[in-house]
Amino acid sequence: MLSLSSTIDLQGMCFTLFVCWSPDSTRILSASADKSAKLWDADTKQLVTKFELGSSIEDQQLSCLWQGEHMLTVSLSGYINYLDKNNPSTPARVIKGHNKNITAMTLSQSSKTVYSAGLDNKLLNWDVETGDCVETKGKGHTNMVNGMSMTGSTITSVGVDDQIRFQDAEKKEFMAETIGLDAQPLSVDTVGDKMAIGTDGEVSLYSGNTKVFSEKVGYRVNSLCFNPSGSQLAIGGGDSKVHIFDVLASDLKEVTQLTNNDPVDAVKFSPDGEHLACSSGKKAFLWKVDGYMPVSTYWSGHVGRIITLSWSPDSKRFATGGVDSSLRIWALANINSGECIKGAHPKATIVSISWLDDNTVVSAAHDKCVKVWTV
Missing domain, CATH: 2.130.10.10 (YVTN repeat-like/Quinoprotein amine dehydrogenase)
Known part of the structure; x- marks a missing residue:
């Protein structure tokens, strides 16, 4: 289940652009314009893991998907990132391509x-x-x-x-x-x-x-x-x-x-x-x-x-x-x-x-x- 959020995380001073549930509904994955994705515990509302996905404007995260064992986000560049819970600073895989003609x-x-x-x-x-x-x-x-x-x-x-x-x-x-x-x-x-x-x-x-x-x-x-x-x-x-x-x-x-x-x-x-x-x-x-x-x-x-x-x-x-x-x-x-x-x-x-x-x-x-x- 996916839901779009237009709220502003004032504590983190960043725009949360997209969130999605884990298949078992115990975790929430969020994608943000601060160039990161975050994994949250749904019951305690506490941050579990923060995924750093770059430092440039094109590394802003626009959306996310939790499909089976895979957590994915889409960057402003158009690249698709496979997140790695064991190595939050480096995606397990990045699918690249052109986002313009x-x-x-x-x-x-x-x-x-x-x-x-x-x-x-x-x-x-x-x-x-x-x-x-x-x-x-x-x-x-x-x-x-x-x-x-x-x-x-x-x-x-x-x-x-x-x-x-x-x-x-x-x-x-x-x-x-x-x-x-x-x-x-x-x-x-x-x-x-x-x-x-x-x-x-x-x-x-x-x-x-x-x-x-x-x-x-x-x-x-x-x-x-x-x-x-x-x-x-x-x-x-x-x-x-x-x-x-x-x-x-x-x-x-x-x-x-x-x-x-x-x-x-x-x-x-x-x-x-x-x-x-x-x-x-x-x-x-x-x-x-x-x-x-x-x-x-x-x-x-x-x-x-x-x-x-x-x-x-x-x-x-x-x-x-x-x-x-x-x-x-x-x-x-x-x-x-x-x-x-x-x-x-x-x-x-x-x-x-x-x-x-x-x-x-x-x-x-x-x-x-x-x-x-x-x-």
């Missing part, structure tokens, strides 16, 4: 770890096999994360705070070094020691963490992607074109443009480097990199704008997702049809897709969820 994702195929970030500024590390989640330690972004890319054991992220930040994936912590930007970044990609950053009207090339090239362009850089060797860079532009650049040591040289009917939101080279796919409006387009000849007119099936796409490691299929909440899988061997998972993230925009292996797709969306699919 996810806006970016990348993954490590070797460690089977997914990295997601969003409007809550947090960068979370998900173990695909267990579902366990760990928050990246250290000073991260102070605003929404717009893009992420992983090379080796380093995760590069860009945010609305106009910063490039780096995470050590093995230590699960942010590195001290950051790079400030002159404008809000919209996209990022890395390969080897190269990094490309796109903004609304500018593209920059970095060698290591040193900017070696920057150029104003007359379009919004919605997305960008290096080919596997890092010798070319494709840019999906707000001008409804895919711009192809040769990547030199300290320069970008545009070599061709591929015209579409709508702004290009996503662009990806296949892992074998033989194909380039892009999304434009509700359609997906595909070219052979050799001469950039179209493979077909277009592939269609989404009923809303495609936001993201990703290739399988064997380069035989690619996946698309977007505002219609659906996930579609397209096979090069059969360009006339595609497998569809309707409502993959119900009523939510899918913002990022990655392949864990040739038969496993990971998707992230505005419903604050990361999902793993066998396809």
Whole structure:
């Protein structure tokens, strides 16, 4: 039995936000805005145990539940705490996740770890096999994360705070070094020691963490992607074109443009480097990199704008997702049809897709969820 309390504990000078009974009705568990939970004896009205659950604003406790042997509380951060009567200062388990929209994702195929970030500024590390989640330690972004890319054991992220930040994936912590930007970044990609950053009207090339090239362009850089060797860079532009650049040591040289009917939101080279796919409006387009000849007119099936796409490691299929909440899988061997998972993230925009292996797709969306699919 649960009951909501709006009273103020004047003696403790704290707001008791929620209380619940133990199954045998002899104890009461309370959750409070003072970042603690308390266990009370129902008969004597005396405090039995106080659980300290942190010191930050996000550690305020909003609700509680006593289910069987388990006592749980929910923090303002959205984390769920399993209380431990034998160790009141440390929860037995904390279930973590995003409490605001996810806006970016990348993954490590070797460690089977997914990295997601969003409007809550947090960068979370998900173990695909267990579902366990760990928050990246250290000073991260102070605003929404717009893009992420992983090379080796380093995760590069860009945010609305106009910063490039780096995470050590093995230590699960942010590195001290950051790079400030002159404008809000919209996209990022890395390969080897190269990094490309796109903004609304500018593209920059970095060698290591040193900017070696920057150029104003007359379009919004919605997305960008290096080919596997890092010798070319494709840019999906707000001008409804895919711009192809040769990547030199300290320069970008545009070599061709591929015209579409709508702004290009996503662009990806296949892992074998033989194909380039892009999304434009509700359609997906595909070219052979050799001469950039179209493979077909277009592939269609989404009923809303495609936001993201990703290739399988064997380069035989690619996946698309977007505002219609659906996930579609397209096979090069059969360009006339595609497998569809309707409502993959119900009523939510899918913002990022990655392949864990040739038969496993990971998707992230505005419903604050990361999902793993066998396809």
